[in-house]
Amino acid sequence: MRVAQADINGLFDKWQLQLRKGVLVYLVLTLLEKEDMYGYALISSLSGKLVAPMPEGTIYPLLNRLVRDELVVFEWQIMDSGPARKYYRITRTGRQMLKRMRKHWNQLNDVFQSEQ
Amino acid sequence: MRVAQADINGLFDKWQLQLRKGVLVYLVLTLLEKEDMYGYALISSLSGKLVAPMPEGTIYPLLNRLVRDELVVFEWQIMDSGPARKYYRITRTGRQMLKRMRKHWNQLNDVFQSEQ
DNA sequence: CGATATACATTGCTTACCGAGGTATATTGG
DNA sequence: CCAATATACCTCGGTAAGCAATGTATATCG
Numbered sequence: 001m002r003v004a005q006a007d008i009n010g011l012f013d014k015w016q017l018q019l020r021k022g023v024l025v026y027l028v029l030t031l032l033e034k035e036d037m038y039g040y041a042l043i044s045s046l047s048g049k050l051v052a053p054m055p056e057g058t059i060y061p062l063l064n065r066l067v068r069d070e071l072v073v074f075e076w077q078i079m080d081s082g083p084a085r086k087y088y089r090i091t092r093t094g095r096q097m098l099k100r101m102r103k104h105w106n107q108l109n110d111v112f113q114s115e116q
Numbered sequence: 117m118r119v120a121q122a123d124i125n126g127l128f129d130k131w132q133l134q135l136r137k138g139v140l141v142y143l144v145l146t147l148l149e150k151e152d153m154y155g156y157a158l159i160s161s162l163s164g165k166l167v168a169p170m171p172e173g174t175i176y177p178l179l180n181r182l183v184r185d186e187l188v189v190f191e192w193q194i195m196d197s198g199p200a201r202k203y204y205r206i207t208r209t210g211r212q213m214l215k216r217m218r219k220h221w222n223q224l225n226d227v228f229q230s231e232q
Numbered sequence: 233c234g235a236t237a238t239a240c241a242t243t244g245c246t247t248a249c250c251g252a253g254g255t256a257t258a259t260t261g262g
Numbered sequence: 263c264c265a266a267t268a269t270a271c272c273t274c275g276g277t278a279a280g281c282a283a284t285g286t287a288t289a290t291c292g
Contacts, residue, residue, distance in 0.1 A: 008209060011185055012216050015138060018279065021248050022135030023224060030231045040270050049227045051220070057250045060272060065248090069127055083257045083270045093124060100128050102232060104167070108139060109225055111165045115146045116218060134248065137279045156239050173281045176241060181279090199239045199288045 016052065024054075024062060026105065029090060029098045032072060038085035039063055063088060071097055132168065140170075140178060142221065145206060145214045148188060154201035155179055179204060187213055 046054040071094035162170040182188040187210035
């Protein structure tokens, strides 16, 4: 006899999705600190670092919010071949933000490492 | 002359709030793995580990979701003095979930540590 | 007997992720 | 030459979580 069991895979996926709210901005700023990038390339890079792929419907609105909040600026780059690209560069405010995010993340991490 | 600057404090607070969606469940399960606890005590414990205080409007719905998803169970405990308490205990499924959360968190942490 | 502390609960607002769909530009194979 | 594919950007609507505000009830203390 089989007892009904909670769908732990579904629950975990849902949790991962919730965790992304916050993690993604931190991750994008971390990548942009190292080098200027454009959206489509960020998708590839992020999909490698996260377990699940990074949908376009997530990254483009996210980048627009970063621009709105002046954490990054962008510049159109006309390519010799293919569509033009919007290259994003982190600002001074963006770096300050990143510094504070890093501190907060590490504090949280310390809690988790000490509790487990 | 003063140039208008983005309100980095406000932005950071907003980010922290977003990050909590996901972090809190992980944190609560982590605490419940060590010992059974009731809601009001969790609030004190969590407020110590997080920078900002933990509002009641967050923890009680969260605990109800955990019960709904069978990651924890609860039991009313009548006290000699003061109102009764709902003591929460982590389930086997909850422990499985926690194990997967821990793995995912550590993967993310590895990314952040290597990139910074 | 009013004020305070303990303990749990709910409603409405806000915000972010993402699936689904759309536009446009170049390249490549038949 | 033209259909298919890859690149590169964008938007809309549904869903879900945190939280401020507000409410209930019990016990204690001055």
